[in-house]
Amino acid sequence: PQRGAGAEPLLGGLEGKALQDEGDSMKKMIKGKTFKVLVGLVVFFVVSGVASWGNPSVRYFLTGFWLTPLQQLTTRGTQSIGEQLSPQQNLDELSAENNRLRAENRRLQDMLVDYYTIQQENEQLEKFYSIKRSRSDFSVVPASVIGRDPNEHFYGFTLDKGSDDGLHPQDPVMTENGLVGWVSAVTPKSCQVSTILSPEAAIGAEVLRTHDSGLLCGQAKAADDGLTRMVNLSSQHTLQPQDMVVTSGYGGLFPQHLKVGLVKYTALDEYTGMPLAVIEPFEDIRSVTAVAVITAFDQ
Numbered sequence: 428p429q430r431g432a433g434a435e436p437l438l439g440g441l442e443g444k445a446l447q448d449e450g451d452s453m454k455k456m457i458k459g460k461t462f463k464v465l466v467g468l469v470v471f472f473v474v475s476g477v478a479s480w481g482n483p484s485v486r487y488f489l490t491g492f493w494l495t496p497l498q499q500l501t502t503r504g505t506q507s508i509g510e511q512l513s514p515q516q517n518l519d520e521l522s523a524e525n526n527r528l529r530a531e532n533r534r535l536q537d538m539l540v541d542y543y544t545i546q547q548e549n550e551q552l553e554k555f556y557s558i559k560r561s562r563s564d565f566s567v568v569p570a571s572v573i574g575r576d577p578n579e580h581f582y583g584f585t586l587d588k589g590s591d592d593g594l595h596p597q598d599p600v601m602t603e604n605g606l607v608g609w610v611s612a613v614t615p616k617s618c619q620v621s622t623i624l625s626p627e628a629a630i631g632a633e634v635l636r637t638h639d640s641g642l643l644c645g646q647a648k649a650a651d652d653g654l655t656r657m658v659n660l661s662s663q664h665t666l667q668p669q670d671m672v673v674t675s676g677y678g679g680l681f682p683q684h685l686k687v688g689l690v691k692y693t694a695l696d697e698y699t700g701m702p703l704a705v706i707e708p709f710e711d712i713r714s715v716t717a718v719a720v721i722t723a724f725d726q
Contacts, residue, residue, distance in 0.1 A: 558603060558719050562682070566723035568592050572716050573617070581625035581650050582713045583608070588720065591615045597680050599721040605686035605709035606630075606674060607718060618720075622712050623687065624650040631677030632657050632687060634704075639664045640675055641704070643687065649705060653713050654691065660702040666690050672706050682724045 558567055570592075574585035588594055590613045598610040600620050608622035609630075621627060624645040633640040641657040649656055657672060670690040676683030688708040696703050 558601070562724070564725040565682070565721050566593075567719045568594060568722055569717070569719050570618075572718070580647055581622055581645055582653075583611070583619060583621050583625070584715070586618050586620060586718065586720070587616075589614045589616045589618050593722050594618050594720055595722065599681050599685065600718050601685060601721065602710050602715060602718055605688065606681070607708070607710050607712050607715055609680075610720060620718075623655050623708065624653070624712055628655070630681055631675035632672050633675040634666055634690070635671045635673055636667075637665045637670065639666055640677070643706070653708070653711060655688070655706050655708060657690075657704040657706055658696065658701065660693075660704060662702055664693075664702055664704075666693050666704050668692055672704075682721065 558565060568588055570586040570588040572584045573587045576583065576585075586594075586600075594610055594613055596610055596613055599606065600608045600610060606623060608620045608625075608628075610618050611621040612619040622645070623630065623643050626645050626647075628643045628645055630643040631640070632643045639660060641659045643655055644658045645655045660666070668690050672687040672690060674681045674683060674685040674687060686709050688706045691705045691707045693702060693704045695701065
């Protein structure tokens with residue numbers, strides 16, 4: 428009991444000393460110059476704000492004398508920090524990185540072009556071998572459509588192969604689906620193709636089921652719908668819709684039995700009164716992009 432009674436006065440004395448020390452510290456801070464300057468600035472700005480209320484000249488003085496220098500000081504500080512964060516060395520590094528990324532982008536674009544070129548060549552070769560498998564006597568040059576004349580009403584086109592590749596005028600042009608036309612003009616590096624939609628075709632044709640024969644001869648009105656015609660039919664023909672039309676080989680310019688299309692309907696020629704058949708080609712000639720040119724074949 429005596430020990431406990433003596434401890435309480437001791438704790439009380441320590442707490443009192445701590446409070447006294449805190450009080451002394453506060454007094455020193457209040458008496459210090461920093462505190463007085465801070466209080467003075469606060470009082471100054473409060474009084475200045477009240478005084479400048481409705482007084483433009485006072486406000487202008489405060490802005491020009493105090494705020495503008497502070498703003499300039501802040502701006503210089505920001506610029507200094509920016510210079511420290513973005514020195515010339517960093518700009519050079521960014522420029523070098525940008526150039527590297529540009530070069531990498533060009534390389535990837537070149538790779539993409541190569542990819543599509545190889546893909547196109549593979550598609551051409553696939554069609555080439557499909558035709559070769561069906562007609563082993565054919566000598567075939569695969570080619571791509573590189574241009575179309577918008578003023579050409581029968582959907583003729585230009586190919587990327589020419590006389591340097593062994594092409595000649597009158598060479599038949601086809602896809603894996605069937606005949607599309609013939610080579611009508613040749614340069615060393617390219618050629619022009621006229622299509623079976625043209626009135627200039629005059630290609631011998633026959634119907635497989637009935638052996639009725641005639642000539643493929645296009646017409647402007649039919650060509651607008653991607654169709655051609657078979658004219659010079661016998662008045663005793665027995666053609667029916669969906670009959671298959673192939674080349675007859677007549678004249679020797681085109682191989683026999685190249686697929687052409689199906690009979691859509693029969694009618695009478697409005698000028699001659701002779702029977703004709705409207706043919707829907709197996710290939711959509713208006714949108715063909717890759718073909719095979721037959722440069723040689725067995726008669």
